[in-house]
Amino acid sequence: MYPIQRNRRLRCNETIRALLREHSLSPDDFIVPLFIIDGKQEKEKIHSMPGYFRMSTDVLSSHVKVLWSLGLKSVLLFVKIPDALKDNKGTEAINPDGLMQRAIKTIKNAVPNMIVMTDVALDPYSSFGHDGIVEEGKILNDPTVNVLSKMALSHAQAGADVIAPSDMMDGRILKIRQHLEEESFTDTIIMSYSAKYASNFYGPFRDALSSAPGFGDKKTYQMDFKNRKEALIETRRDIEEGADIIMVKPGLAYLDIIRDLKNNVDAPVAAYQVSGEYAMLKAAAKKGWLDHDKIMIEQLFSFKRAGASIIATYFAEEAVKLI
Numbered sequence: 001m002y003p004i005q006r007n008r009r010l011r012c013n014e015t016i017r018a019l020l021r022e023h024s025l026s027p028d029d030f031i032v033p034l035f036i037i038d039g040k041q042e043k044e045k046i047h048s049m050p051g052y053f054r055m056s057t058d059v060l061s062s063h064v065k066v067l068w069s070l071g072l073k074s075v076l077l078f079v080k081i082p083d084a085l086k087d088n089k090g091t092e093a094i095n096p097d098g099l100m101q102r103a104i105k106t107i108k109n110a111v112p113n114m115i116v117m118t119d120v121a122l123d124p125y126s127s128f129g130h131d132g133i134v135e136e137g138k139i140l141n142d143p144t145v146n147v148l149s150k151m152a153l154s155h156a157q158a159g160a161d162v163i164a165p166s167d168m169m170d171g172r173i174l175k176i177r178q179h180l181e182e183e184s185f186t187d188t189i190i191m192s193y194s195a196k197y198a199s200n201f202y203g204p205f206r207d208a209l210s211s212a213p214g215f216g217d218k219k220t221y222q223m224d225f226k227n228r229k230e231a232l233i234e235t236r237r238d239i240e241e242g243a244d245i246i247m248v249k250p251g252l253a254y255l256d257i258i259r260d261l262k263n264n265v266d267a268p269v270a271a272y273q274v275s276g277e278y279a280m281l282k283a284a285a286k287k288g289w290l291d292h293d294k295i296m297i298e299q300l301f302s303f304k305r306a307g308a309s310i311i312a313t314y315f316a317e318e319a320v321k322l323i
């Protein structure tokens with residue numbers, strides 16, 4: 001009680017504040033998402049993600065060396081493929097010489113110790129822009145899970161360390177885990193997007209990959225953002241099915257969910273600060289309305305405080321230069 005206790009004593013100078021600081025940020029905390037395209041010496045701007053690029057695999061090769069030199073040791077890969085290669089079966093997703101499979105090998109050649117994580121979902125490969133196989137306007141669960149398990153195996157065969165299913169089909173973690181075990185990929189890590197919401201924050205990402213749904217929305221598979229308990233149900237099931245790391249997505253608007261998972265499950269919790277979150281700060285900073293660097297760092301700390309031990313963020317490269 002005041003004046004016996006004065007809270008400001010513990011805030012009186014920077015040294016004492018540093019001594020008592022509960023959280024820190026390090027390059028080890030970050031996953032860098034990367035967008036890959038075919039071609040030579042291609043580095044394409046993404047309109048709604050200023051400062052972010054799609055790159056061809058030769059550019060990728062030198063880029064990952066730069067990331068490694070900054071202390072960034074994990075990348076999460078997404079590919080943009082031409083419409084002509086898209087269908088309703090994920091044919092290109094399981095092509096051993098597909099863009100994703102080649103990108104994985106490129107990185108492993110350039111920086112062998114880089115942790116390569118791959119997005120597993122059909123949307124970049126789907127003529128309907130959906131994460132699964134479509135029939136009569138419905139997204140089929142079990143046939144999709146079948147393809148996803150083959151896709152995950154082909155990523156592991158190409159050299160991926162971590163498989164990151166972002167599709168939200170039921171039972172996909174179990175099927176992927178079983179398939180990896182059968183084929184002796186016993187050390188492949190599964191990082192499940194276990195609590196992935198049907199969010200409006202993914203817009204810029206869908207621009208980046210031209211992967212917006214061709215009809216309807218993703219609400220029959222991604223979670224309703226009005227719900228909280230559902231995140232725990234999804235996550236517990238994914239862990240039972242064999243997920244090693246679980247993820248909450250988007251990030252900032254879902255810090256409550258990160259904390260719920262941190263308090264209720266033992267698996268490491270990752271947060272994905274998504275494209276819309278990146279775009280908002282870039283836009284406000286460009287207008288001179290917010291201090292870009294200070295807000296960026298504040299937001300990244302909020303993930304740590306909420307309970308995330310891993311942060312996937314488009315700010316990783318900018319952030320490591322400041323911490």
Ligand code: PBG
Nearest residue numbers: 121123166201202205274275276
């Ligand atoms: C694909 C996928 C999406 C994102 C990551 N993986 C888009 C979606 O589900 O529509 C979004 C990432 C971002 O917005 O940064 N399933």
